[in-house]
Structures are given as C-alpha cells and as structure tokens.
Amino acid sequence: MSGIFISGGRIVVRHCCKFKADDIYYLSENELYTSRKMSIGFCPICGKPVCELIEYRFDGIVNRISVSGIKANDLMIKYSDEIVYSMKEFNYLRFKSKPYGWKYGVNKTVKINDKVKIKQYACDFYGNKELIKSM
Numbered sequence: 579m580s581g582i583f584i585s586g587g588r589i590v591v592r593h594c595c596k597f598k599a600d601d602i603y604y605l606s607e608n609e610l611y612t613s614r615k616m617s618i619g620f621c622p623i624c625g626k627p628v629c630e631l632i633e634y635r636f637d638g639i640v641n642r643i644s645v646s647g648i649k650a651n652d653l654m655i656k657y658s659d660e661i662v663y664s665m666k667e668f669n670y671l672r673f674k675s676k677p678y679g680w681k682y683g684v685n686k687t688v689k690i691n692d693k694v695k696i697k698q699y700a701c702d703f704y705g706n707k708e709l710i711k712s713m
C-alpha cells in the first residue's frame with residue numbers, strides 16, 4: 579500500500595495512517611492480550627504526531643487503534659503506565675535527565691500551604707519529566 583489511491587479520477591492522499599515509527603513501546607500483557615505494542619511517529623504529510631496501538635488477543639483477533647494529533651497524546655497518556663520497555667531504551671541512557679523524543683503533557687495539581695498550584699510537565703516514556711510551568 580502506497581498511501582495514495584485514485585478516487586473518481588482525483589488523487590487523494592491518505593495520511594495520518596502511514597508513518598515510520600520513531601519508537602515502539604512494548605506494553606505489559608494482560609488477561610486478554612498476549613502481545614501489545616504502541617508505535618509512535620509523525621505523519622509524513624501533515625507532520626502531526628501519530629500513535630498506533632496494536633494488541634494481539636489470545637484467540638488471534640488483532641485490535642488496532644491509530645490516532646493522530648491531540649488524540650495521540652491522550653492515547654499515550656492512557657497507556658504510559660503499561661510500558662515495559664521501548665525499542666530505543668538503550669539510547670535513552672544518554673538522555674537521562676531531560677525528556678527525550680516523543681513528549682506528552684501532564685498537568686499535576688499540588689497543594690502547598692493550602693494553596694492549590696498546577697504544575698505542567700513535559701514527560702517522555704523513559705520516566706523523565708521536566709517542569710514547564712507552575713501556576
């Protein structure tokens with residue numbers, strides 16, 4: 579599949595569905611799924627982040643979810659706790675202090691002296707986070 583198809587004589591470019599994975603995260607198995615992985619990258623046409631989750635069920639059924647943009651961020655947050663290791667895991671040791679690669683945003687509410695503060699972090703999937711804003 580090239581990602582380009584002809585429809586009624588017009589060339590339509592499909593995008594946000596084909597991308598080169600920048601990294602692949604392997605998720606922990608559960609009762610239903612024996613193999614689960616999440617690929618992340620950027621759409622080569624519009625540049626949006628793309629996240630694709632593929633889960634292989636015990637009975638052979640494959641569950642595939644592919645989303646882009648803000649939905650890709652949401653999908654990654656949803657599964658970030660279940661990541662066991664990543665394809666780039668060895669590389670990450672060189673970048674340990676600051677979030678590296680594909681980042682997602684997290685807001686945390688903290689209470690200091692009865693005052694509620696919101697802290698915004700940029701996180702990566704190697705367990706690094708960096709405080710971006712505090713208000």
Ligand SMILES: [Zn+2]
Nearest residue numbers: 593594621624
């Ligand atoms: Zn796209």
